[in-house]
Amino acid sequence: MFQARRFQHCPTCGGLIDYRIPADDNRPRATCTVCGTIHYENPLNVVGTLPVWNDQVLLCRRAIEPRLGKWTLPAGFMELGETVAEGAARETDEEAGARFELHNLYCVMNVVRVGQVHLFYRATLLSPEFNPGPETLEAKLFHEHEVPWDELAFHTVRETLQRFFDDRRRGEGYPLHTADID
């Protein structure tokens, strides 16, 4: 089972951490050997959009690690103080500088291996012009046959794009997709 075990010291008092199974629990937790506080580690949400302009999709080429130089949908870690939709919109603004209208929550994908859930909203671009931020080398529109499938940054980006093109061909709308990704 995936375990983060990223604590060596207690964030509360600075004491040494030991990973122990608490009395009323069934898995090891970061437990302070000094003050006894238990610190939990849980999956994180990555939130983003699938932005569409007519029959093209927007991808961003990453200017940062991981996967520097690879293409991604605009997405990043959800922050405290925002909803999933607000986070998805913020990332689209930060990474692509795009103007868009947000639609429905389209993909919820578990990436258990890295302790993440990726959530993508569909979006319609209001303009084909972009103003990418420092995390993006280039923001560009792609027809389906132009998508750089071998140069995509993340499996969830590939899976989300594939479902979108399939749904578009089928012509019966864009229902929620849930999936588990290796």
Next chain:
Amino acid sequence: MFQARRFQHCPTCGGLIDYRIPADDNRPRATCTVCGTIHYENPLNVVGTLPVWNDQVLLCRRAIEPRLGKWTLPAGFMELGETVAEGAARETDEEAGARFELHNLYCVMNVVRVGQVHLFYRATLLSPEFNPGPETLEAKLFHEHEVPWDELAFHTVRETLQRFFDDRRRGEGYPLHTADID
């Protein structure tokens, strides 16, 4: 904006934490004054089910804080090493000891005030018998008119139940609901 600010010491080296805005960032992060490591704080997922037996729904009366004695759908914090669906199923097993079949992801609700996203799957119970765990005082089936609306533990439980009864009356299926809850 909601900020956790739960770090006083660095989980890596035990040094004192200062909340600073990193050079390439726009919000304060827990930054170690000794080793310089930045520790991020992000929203957590609460995952659960809406279990149905014929025209009744299953609720659990909480044996633990918060909201001890109040009624809830089976749900809890998503753990590392599991998918949203696996977490929802685990909580239903732990809190109700129910046998069930899981259906679609039904509600994704932001509770920004506490930095949480609540995700509920629909489920059909395979038996009206339960074996609640230590976190539950009582697991019980309710017709719509019997639901203890004033004794529910969480707003997202109320909102999920209301949407379910509305959808059932409408008779057109159970599509995904997204909502922002105060």
